[in-house]
Amino acid sequence: MTRARLCVAFLVLPLLFPGFARPGPLAVSTDFPGGSAEVRAIDEGEGRIEIAPSHHENAGWPCWWYFRVDGARPGRRLTLRVGASDKPYRGDTKLAAGWSLPQRAVISADDVAWAHTAPGVVTNGGATYEITAPAGRFWVAWGPPFLPSHAEALLRSVAEESPGSERFELAKTREGRPVNGIRIGTPNAPGAVWVQARQHAWETGSSWVGSGLVEWIAGDDPAAVALREMAEIWFVPIMDVDRVTIGAGGKESVPRDHNRDWDEAPIYPEVAAAQRRLLGLAEGGRLRLFLDLHNPGPGDKRPYFYGPLDYEQMPAPQRGNYDRFLRCAVEAMRGPLAIDPKYRFATYVKTDEERRRVSGAWVRRHGGENAVAVCLETAWNTPDSTAEGYRRVGREFAQAVARYLGACGSGGPVAEGTAF
Ligand SMILES: [Zn+2]
Structure with a gap:
């Protein structure tokens, strides 16, 4: 040459x-x-x-x-x-x-x-x-990225697959970026479910879990079809769009962490907008589930839930809902990343004042007595913590939601006393 x-x-x-x-x-x-x-x-x-x-x-x-x-x-x-x-x-x-x-x-x-x-x-x-x-x-x-471009592609494909679904802009961030979501299922159905991921920007696995969840809900499984008929599901794949976009971690930001912003005067427009929508869903007792998706510490090798800090003091019917939701999750979330069969409690949050500003605590105060509010922490430091491994956790989590709301026919809500 x-x-x-x-x-x-x-x-x-x-x-x-x-x-x-x-x-x-x-x-x-x-x-x-x-x-x-x-x-x-x-x-x-x-x-x-x-x-x-x-x-x-x-x-x-x-x-x-x-x-x-x-x-x-x-x-x-x-x-x-x-x-x-x-x-x-x-x-x-x-x-x-x-x-x-x-x-x-x-x-x-x-x-x-x-x-x-x-x-x-x-x-x-x-x-x-x-x-x-x-x-x-x-x-x-560090792990499989999940950016606003991934969120856009996911929301577009779910909207195409689900006639009657509705994409929405939850809010514009403090820096002017859109925070987008989708509503699937039957508008004004008796049951409403709110799912959000990435209050903490570094926790990319939580958005992949959300992807698996919403893809299953939009799909052909008879339990998913039944779930869409009896409920409306609201899903936001990335809450802290600003920190995700710049590649920051988000957790413990100054002046506030997103998941400590849930009081009566949030500083993040997306938190305020989520609160407004949740208050609307709580009217008439429609809000059944509030699911906040996160990733835990490096030593945690299986997914687990943070439950309510006042679990022990809860009236029996509400505590029964939390117990039944956990049993549905244990039945459905079999792994390889299988759910821990016990609630954990975020006792590491030191003061009562700060505990009240966590998303789940706000929802428990305002979401009505039918609402179960939990935080799912999906392990990121395991061989199964891949985009597909996370999506599998999300699919199984969606099946737990369907079981809990009675969308599984004979496999519906698990009986009291099921071993777990
Ligand atoms: Zn988190």
């Missing part, structure tokens, strides 16, 4: 094959929605990239990381070293490293399909992942 032809080949090949690029120099970028990484070192010769999560002033925990690598030679073994952010996120408080260090990171050659890396070596201060470059350009992240 002549030199001129060689040059043309290098110009044309990347256009024909986007994964083809002349290797080197290795470069890291985050200039896209959700991107987050502070580059600490790139060693071209050793094939080593060192990063920490980006720090965003007042935007909560710096634990999420997601970046693009350019200039790699496909098939080259690379070492990725991730350390904790060394900047305080609130006052003088720095985040414990473990929140930034999953046992397995995720890698993608197209920024669409993600696979777990091999388990990394995780220590108190950092994690080391050995990866193989799948292309000259590829992406690596």
Whole structure:
């Protein structure tokens, strides 16, 4: 090949094959929605990239990381070293490293399909992942990203699949971005269910759980069809759109965490708008379920619910609803990420005043006596914590909802005394 032809080949090949690029120099970028990484070192010769999560002033925990690598030679073994952010996120408080260090990171050659890396070596201060470059350009992240673009694609496909469903804009964020959702089922049905994810921006798994849930509800399963006839389901895949978009963690933001904003004067428009809709659903006792989707700590290996802190003091009929909902969940959520058969209680929230500002507590005060309000925490640090693993949790959670509301025919609400 002549030199001129060689040059043309290098110009044309990347256009024909986007994964083809002349290797080197290795470069890291985050200039896209959700991107987050502070580059600490790139060693071209050793094939080593060192990063920490980006720090965003007042935007909560710096634990999420997601970046693009350019200039790699496909098939080259690379070492990725991730350390904790060394900047305080609130006052003088720095985040414990473990929140930034999953046992397995995720890698993608197209920024669409993600696979777990091999388990990394995780220590108190950092994690080391050995990866193989799948292309000259590829992406690596803390977990499978779920961005406003994913939410848009999901809402569009669910709306197309479900005649009579209605997309809605819940609110515009403080920074002017839309917070979108969808209503499925029978308008003004006797039962209403509210599902929301991502009050905490870093918890991408919760949006994937929500995806699985809403896809099942919109689908052909006879129990899903029955559920849509007897109930209306409201779903918001991302609450904190602002922090998700900039790649921040969100939790414990200044001045407020989204899930501590549920009082009479919320600072986040999306929280205020959710409260208004929930008050409407509570009229006439229609609100049956309020489901807030989250991800827990690195050591939690199975999903669990946070139940009401006043569970022990609840009147018997209300406590019975919580018990029956948990039994329905245990029957339906069999795993591999199987639900913990006991409620946990967020006793780590220190003051009564703060406890009252948690979403579930607000709903229990305002949602009417028929409402069950729980928070689902889906484990993120397991081999099954993939987009598909999370969606499976969501499908099974939707089946629990159908059981609880009696949409499963003979398999309907489980009997009192079912073993769990
Ligand atoms: Zn959370």
